[in-house]
Amino acid sequence: MTKHAASRPFASLLRSVGLLALACGCLADDWPQWLGPQRDGIWRETGILDRFPAAGPKVRWRTPIGSGYSGPAVAQGRVYVLDRQPAQAVAGAARGSIPGTERVLCLNETDGRVLWTYAYDSAYTISYPAGPRATPTVQDGKAYTLGAEGHLACLDARTGQLIWSRELTKDYATRTPTWGFAGHPLVDGRKLICLVGGEGSVAVAFDKDTGRELWRALTAREPGYAPPVICQFGGRRQLIVWHPEAVNALDPESGRVLWSHRVEARTGLSIATPRQDGDQLFVTSFYNGSLMLRVGVGQPTVVWQSRKASEKDTDGLHSLMPTPFIVDGHLYGVCSYGQLRCLKADTGERVWETFAATTGKSERWGNAFLVKNGDRFFLFNERGDLILARLTSEKYDELSRAHLLEPTNTDAGRDVVWSHPAFANRCVYARNDKEILCASLAANSPP
Numbered sequence: 001m002t003k004h005a006a007s008r009p010f011a012s013l014l015r016s017v018g019l020l021a022l023a024c025g026c027l028a029d030d031w032p033q034w035l036g037p038q039r040d041g042i043w044r045e046t047g048i049l050d051r052f053p054a055a056g057p058k059v060r061w062r063t064p065i066g067s068g069y070s071g072p073a074v075a076q077g078r079v080y081v082l083d084r085q086p087a088q089a090v091a092g093a094a095r096g097s098i099p100g101t102e103r104v105l106c107l108n109e110t111d112g113r114v115l116w117t118y119a120y121d122s123a124y125t126i127s128y129p130a131g132p133r134a135t136p137t138v139q140d141g142k143a144y145t146l147g148a149e150g151h152l153a154c155l156d157a158r159t160g161q162l163i164w165s166r167e168l169t170k171d172y173a174t175r176t177p178t179w180g181f182a183g184h185p186l187v188d189g190r191k192l193i194c195l196v197g198g199e200g201s202v203a204v205a206f207d208k209d210t211g212r213e214l215w216r217a218l219t220a221r222e223p224g225y226a227p228p229v230i231c232q233f234g235g236r237r238q239l240i241v242w243h244p245e246a247v248n249a250l251d252p253e254s255g256r257v258l259w260s261h262r263v264e265a266r267t268g269l270s271i272a273t274p275r276q277d278g279d280q281l282f283v284t285s286f287y288n289g290s291l292m293l294r295v296g297v298g299q300p301t302v303v304w305q306s307r308k309a310s311e312k313d314t315d316g317l318h319s320l321m322p323t324p325f326i327v328d329g330h331l332y333g334v335c336s337y338g339q340l341r342c343l344k345a346d347t348g349e350r351v352w353e354t355f356a357a358t359t360g361k362s363e364r365w366g367n368a369f370l371v372k373n374g375d376r377f378f379l380f381n382e383r384g385d386l387i388l389a390r391l392t393s394e395k396y397d398e399l400s401r402a403h404l405l406e407p408t409n410t411d412a413g414r415d416v417v418w419s420h421p422a423f424a425n426r427c428v429y430a431r432n433d434k435e436i437l438c439a440s441l442a443a444n445s446p447p
Contacts, residue, residue: 031422031429032075033137034184034227035273036371041323043373043423049443052388056402057439060427061112065105067409067433068131069182071420075138075157078115079107079422079429081436082145084131085119098124102132102147106160109425112438116160122149126180128411130433133182133225135420137192142208144192148180152194154211164211174198174223178268182225188252190214193239197223203241205255215255220245224270226283231276234297242283244268247293247300259299263291266309272319272333277326277345284324286336286365290316290348304348311336311364316348321418322369325377325391332377332391334358338366340379340396354396357387365412369420378423378441382416383407386428386439408433 066083150168174197183195202218289306324333368381384405426442
């Protein structure tokens with residue numbers, strides 16, 4: 001019997017299992033890039049628990065890794081994550097340069113076993129030098145990774161073999177941003193779109209299969225850190241690139257600028273992913289606060305904007321890292337000192353705030369990442385707690401809480417976990433600077 005013929009009964013069984021899963025409405029999903037399959041921070045799987053067990057979610061596996069802020073990506077039974085391995089200082093090293101190695105690790109989703117590693121030297125010149133920032137993007141058998149100093153790589157997702165690579169600072173005569181390259185790469189059709197920097201090249205589209213440049217666009221003093229996103233406005237696909245001087249919309253195919261709206265983000269802190277809500281677009285930054293635009297086919301108009309450029313005396317939402325949500329006319333996000341806030345989306349008026357989901361008290365850059373699942377949110381905060389809560393215009397309603405990981409990063413002057421988790425296969429995948437774990441969030445999960 002041929003190998004193909006022998007596999008037919010197994011293939012039929014797989015099809016039957018898949019049909020049964022569809023009938024049950026509980027087909028598992030991957031999390032192959034920043035903020036999940038649709039890059040929107042929504043976890044669409046069903047069959048998820050309503051409360052955590054008393055002892056916390058069942059940990060399926062833990063795997064030691066190095067330090068970094070890069071969140072994991074989950075695709076086709078594998079988990080991809082970046083870390084950093086420091087090296088001893090060497091004679092002749094550049095002043096202000098920290099020698100070390102960045103690694104891309106591919107783990108077996110079932111047991112956390114390392115399947116392959118791709119490593120390269122990367123001396124750090126950045127602030128907060130724990131490790132890489134950007135989440136891998138995995139699509140069509142390739143894994144795209146971006147290191148903190150601008151090492152862009154396309155790897156075979158199965159073997160880890162290098163397909164092509166770029167060194168952005170050298171190729172585009174630009175400097176590494178103060179806090180490193182952090183704009184999570186975006187795959188759109190045959191394009192891999194990245195924040196780069198330099199004259200006329202804040203945004204660059206590469207051929208995702210060869211690394212050849214397809215187009216470049218925009219000039220600014222620095223590229224910022226906000227990941228590029230595609231939105232549909234006025235019946236047209238628009239690539240939103242938010243750098244510290246302006247919010248911009250580009251034609252994704254050509255890089256042609258469709259519109260730009262000048263807005264400042266002090267010290268380059270355009271970080272949080274821009275959010276679309278119908279014909280509106282929302283951005284938020286640590287010092288300069290919030291901006292809500294109404295977007296059509298021409299130049300956008302301002303719906304409302306923060307009046308205060310302060311980290312403490314805030315109005316609206318002055319967010320640093322986490323991506324906000326807009327649900328049923330209300331906006332939910334974490335402000336500058338850890339306040340989880342609810343605002344009216346049409347005016348920016350504050351409805352309520354709480355520190356319960358983040359640090360328990362006012363802390364500069366206090367943080368929690370928000371992921372929506374059905375009518376609830378999973379919040380992973382900087383203390384390593386995973387929280388299940390409902391966020392409504394009336395209140396923050398915490399349903400359950402479990403401690404997943406120890407906060408091991410000290411760059412903030414206190415111990416924190418500042419890495420966005422992934423949610424796939426009815427599990428959460430989270431990392432600190434010492435390990436990555438997978439814990440089951442399935443309803444009726446065995447003890």
